[in-house]
Structures are given as structure tokens and as C-alpha cells.
Amino acid sequence: xxxxxxxxxEEAAKLSGIGRTRIFAAISNGxxxxxxxxxxxxxxxxxxxxxxxxxxIREPIARDPASGSTPAEALAAAxxIREPxxxxxx
Numbered sequence: 001x002x003x004x005x006x007x008x009x010e011e012a013a014k015l016s017g018i019g020r021t022r023i024f025a026a027i028s029n030g031x032x033x034x035x036x037x038x039x040x041x042x043x044x045x046x047x048x049x050x051x052x053x054x055x056x057i058r059e060p061i062a063r064d065p066a067s068g069s070t071p072a073e074a075l076a077a078a079x080x081i082r083e084p085x086x087x088x089x090x
Contacts, residue, residue: 006044012048
């Protein structure tokens with residue numbers, strides 16, 4: 001077993017894909033457990049896994065049954081395409 005038991009907030013942010021600021025916010029509001037050792041903040045591997053597993057599951061985006069597109073795709077299709085302006089270089 002070569003798995004580390006604890007991580008710094010920066011390491012936890014890198015491993016999880018969540019920003020450092022949001023890691024500290026989760027610690028502050030009690031959603032992520034962290035331990036202190038002197039000035040260091042240590043996040044246990046198991047606590048990071050538990051926190052990530054507790055995050056809400058993203059629901060699939062509803063598609064229009066008629067067109068099969070999402071609301072964002074339908075809006076993008078309805079917007080006019082703007083051609084880039086051809087500006088002569090002086």
C-alpha cells in the first residue's frame with residue numbers, strides 16, 4: 001500500500017480538482033474535516049474521499065424531445081452568427 005494518509009490543502013485541491021479556496025471554505029463550513037499539526041492543515045485521505053462522495057450528483061441536462069437539443073444548444077442555434085469584421089491594416 002503506497003497510498004498517502006494525509007494531504008495539505010494544496011495537495012487535496014490538486015487531487016480533487018477543487019480550488020484551494022473552495023477546499024478551505026469546505027473546511028470552514030464543516031463539510032470537510034481537517035486536522036492541525038502546528039501550522040499545517042492536514043486532510044486525511046479518507047476525509048477527502050468522504051467529502052467528495054457527499055457532493056451532489058449532477059443531473060443530466062433535459063433535452064427537447066422534438067429537436068433533441070438542450071436549451072443552451074437551442075438558444076445558440078437561434079442566435080445570428082456574427083461574421084468577423086474585415087479591417088484593412090493601415
